[in-house]
Amino acid sequence: MTALLEAADLVRVYEVQRGLLAKPAFVRAVDGVSLAVSAGETLGIVGESGSGKSTLGRVLLGIDPAAGGQVLFSGKPMPARGTPEWRKLRAQMQLVFQDPLAALDRRLPIAEQIGEPLIIHGLVAKADVKDRVSELMAAVGLRRDQAERYPHELSGGQRQRVVIARALATEPKLLVCDEPVSALDVSIQAQVVNLLRDLQDRHGLAMVFISHDLKVVRNIADRVAVMYLGRIVEEASSEDIFVKPLHPYTQALVSSVPVPGRRLKSRIILQGEPPNPAKRPSGCAFHPRCPMAQPPCRTSIPALRTLESKRAAACLLLDRSEVPLVT
Ligand code: ATP
Numbered sequence: 001m002t003a004l005l006e007a008a009d010l011v012r013v014y015e016v017q018r019g020l021l022a023k024p025a026f027v028r029a030v031d032g033v034s035l036a037v038s039a040g041e042t043l044g045i046v047g048e049s050g051s052g053k054s055t056l057g058r059v060l061l062g063i064d065p066a067a068g069g070q071v072l073f074s075g076k077p078m079p080a081r082g083t084p085e086w087r088k089l090r091a092q093m094q095l096v097f098q099d100p101l102a103a104l105d106r107r108l109p110i111a112e113q114i115g116e117p118l119i120i121h122g123l124v125a126k127a128d129v130k131d132r133v134s135e136l137m138a139a140v141g142l143r144r145d146q147a148e149r150y151p152h153e154l155s156g157g158q159r160q161r162v163v164i165a166r167a168l169a170t171e172p173k174l175l176v177c178d179e180p181v182s183a184l185d186v187s188i189q190a191q192v193v194n195l196l197r198d199l200q201d202r203h204g205l206a207m208v209f210i211s212h213d214l215k216v217v218r219n220i221a222d223r224v225a226v227m228y229l230g231r232i233v234e235e236a237s238s239e240d241i242f243v244k245p246l247h248p249y250t251q252a253l254v255s256s257v258p259v260p261g262r263r264l265k266s267r268i269i270l271q272g273e274p275p276n277p278a279k280r281p282s283g284c285a286f287h288p289r290c291p292m293a294q295p296p297c298r299t300s301i302p303a304l305r306t307l308e309s310k311r312a313a314a315c316l317l318l319d320r321s322e323v324p325l326v327t
């Protein structure tokens with residue numbers, strides 16, 4: 001089956017100014033990422049703050065330009081950014097991010113904001129916009145009598161529902177959700193996650209779900225990619241990532257989530273500095289913090305190696321088939 005979205009070797013570089021006199025630094029926030037997501041499937045993206053998750057989401061959607069690599073949608077390369085062909089395909093991919101208030105216009109009632117993409121893309125006749133907006137509101141669990149409310153008159157969870165309704169207006173095939181529930185109360189998070197799951201089932205959406213909250217990712221993702229300093233260091237089914245993590249970084253990350261049946265019992269606390277892409281360590285970038293590091297890890301960069309049962313990991317110990325990593 002052809003994946004709906006494929007990315008090959010994506011690179012995104014930021015130029016970072018370090019004071020008036022210093023030369024700018026170049027940060028590879030996304031550094032050779034390849035992935036694929038099929039219709040009806042959710043790929044979770046996890047990793048610490050600064051690992052490049054949001055940048056990857058923006059590059060996948062063409063919001064940020066890539067310095068290298070390629071994105072394929074329905075098996076075809078995305079047309080050049082800004083062209084009419086690109087805009088047409090771009091409407092089939094939508095972004096839902098953390099802060100619904102920032103995504104919405106405070107001066108407009110929510111019905112107008114949900115209806116806006118319908119008008120911009122000419123998706124329904126003007127006379128039918130109101131009905132379609134009502135349908136979209138019902139689909140995300142908003143009441144008809146809320147249509148004339150303004151964003152600040154709604155709760156955070158309701159606002160995120162408005163953003164999701166607006167994203168669904170163009171009948172997208174792909175949703176990229178960047179920390180969509182992180183700003184919500186824990187009690188509301190599950191409702192929004194269930195809504196996304198339900199919408200995905202009903203519409204066969206492909207979803208990229210970016211989050212630092214591993215419990216939420218475990219709940220929603222079919223597969224999970226783990227990022228460290230702009231690269232994917234492990235990718236596997238959600239089950240394998242949480243029950244049989246192979247990469248030492250993944251092991252440390254998921255050790256904070258209790259999972260029945262996992263051999264990794266105790267929590268692994270990572271030592272050392274959190275990742276800073278402006279100061280990428282040599283060799284395996286994780287080596288200064290890795291509890292399993294060996295001398296070659298300082299000089300050799302581990303490739304992301306495909307292993308059995310559709311999983312991949314980038315660790316020299318796996319290359320040498322030396323140690324079963326889970327303790
Ligand atoms: P978080 O979990 O905090 O949201 P993230 O994994 O989404 O983090 P990104 O926001 O993608 O990480 O950032 C990746 C790296 O790129 C970071 O080092 C960040 O400082 C840098 N970065 C992000 N946006 C910019 C920008 N506009 N200009 C320069 N550097 C940037």
Ligand code: SF4
Pocket residue numbers: 247248249284285286287288290291292293294297302314315316317
């Ligand atoms: Fe740790 Fe070395 Fe594997 Fe990197 S290559 S994750 S430093 S053991």
Ligand code: MG
Pocket residue numbers: 053054055178
């Ligand atoms: Mg982010």
